[in-house]
Amino acid sequence: MKGLGVHTSLWAMNWTREGAETSVAEAKRYGVDFIEIALLDPPAVDTAHTRALLEKAEMTAVCSLGLPEECYASRDPEKAVAFLSLAVDKTVEIGGLALSGVTYGGIGERTGVPPTQDEIDNVARALAGAARYAKSKGIDLGIEPVNRYENHIINTGRQAAEMIDKVGADNIFIHLDTYHTNIEEHGVANGILAAREHLRYMHMSESHRGVPGSGTCDWNEICGTLAAIGFDGGLALESFINLPPQIASALSVWRPVADSADQVMLEGLPFLRNMARQYGLI
Numbered sequence: 001m002k003g004l005g006v007h008t009s010l011w012a013m014n015w016t017r018e019g020a021e022t023s024v025a026e027a028k029r030y031g032v033d034f035i036e037i038a039l040l041d042p043p044a045v046d047t048a049h050t051r052a053l054l055e056k057a058e059m060t061a062v063c064s065l066g067l068p069e070e071c072y073a074s075r076d077p078e079k080a081v082a083f084l085s086l087a088v089d090k091t092v093e094i095g096g097l098a099l100s101g102v103t104y105g106g107i108g109e110r111t112g113v114p115p116t117q118d119e120i121d122n123v124a125r126a127l128a129g130a131a132r133y134a135k136s137k138g139i140d141l142g143i144e145p146v147n148r149y150e151n152h153i154i155n156t157g158r159q160a161a162e163m164i165d166k167v168g169a170d171n172i173f174i175h176l177d178t179y180h181t182n183i184e185e186h187g188v189a190n191g192i193l194a195a196r197e198h199l200r201y202m203h204m205s206e207s208h209r210g211v212p213g214s215g216t217c218d219w220n221e222i223c224g225t226l227a228a229i230g231f232d233g234g235l236a237l238e239s240f241i242n243l244p245p246q247i248a249s250a251l252s253v254w255r256p257v258a259d260s261a262d263q264v265m266l267e268g269l270p271f272l273r274n275m276a277r278q279y280g281l282i
Contacts, residue, residue, distance in 0.1 A: 098144025
């Protein structure tokens with residue numbers, strides 16, 4: 001997980017053969033270092049096809065997901081481990097480097113009250129089991145804190161660090177997202193500092209999820225703090241253009257966040273690349 005990448009939701013949220021072909025070709029055209037593939041339906045992914053596309057493009061990949069409701073770790077750790085283990089297998093078959101995202105729960109998982117100790121303990125058990133399995137396959141497992149409107153379990157860098165300390169696995173890392181930190185942290189820098197011991201991956205997403213550089217995220221604060229802690233992980237542009245209805249609903253994306261994927265890549269990618277270079281992050 002090095003350099004500048006892109007979340008393939010720009011071109012295809014459902015990872016079909018057609019979506020994979022389009023996404024890898026577009027990512028190659030724009031010269032990114034890696035792609036992030038959403039494994040929303042792991043059994044349906046043609047991993048051999050994706051691996052061949054990536055090898056031909058000389059590109060690496062990270063996979064990500066959120067747990068489906070029937071596998072919420074807070075309710076059923078065993079089902080969560082089984083789902084995550086399948087996703088790990090798919091990541092290995094693709095040739096991916098890591099599995100990350102809302103690995104501890106669902107996108108849209110909220111109870112209306114703060115997480116209980118039982119929920120936190122269940123999540124820790126699920127992550128411990130998934131981390132053991134991932135380590136046996138040579139895969140690292142990420143935790144992405146998301147905002148309070150999408151999940152009630154882990155919302156901040158500090159909460160993610162506390163969960164990793166509770167689990168105690170050495171192959172779990174923190175994956176921050178600037179869209180979520182812009183909502184949840186007492187200053188984005190504080191979230192990065194709280195996560196820094198475990199921070200290895202970043203979603204570079206604007207405050208409105210559209211074109212980076214066109215919203216209210218303080219990119220100098222973000223990149224300056226990353227430089228100050230010596231961050232050397234992957235930076236992935238994330239903007240949602242092609243969303244299936246269930247994901248759009250969970251993310252509360254009710255209107256277009258940009259005119260097109262090309263606008264995001266032609267305007268946002270150079271902006272992020274220049275910022276990252278300015279601060280020595282790539």
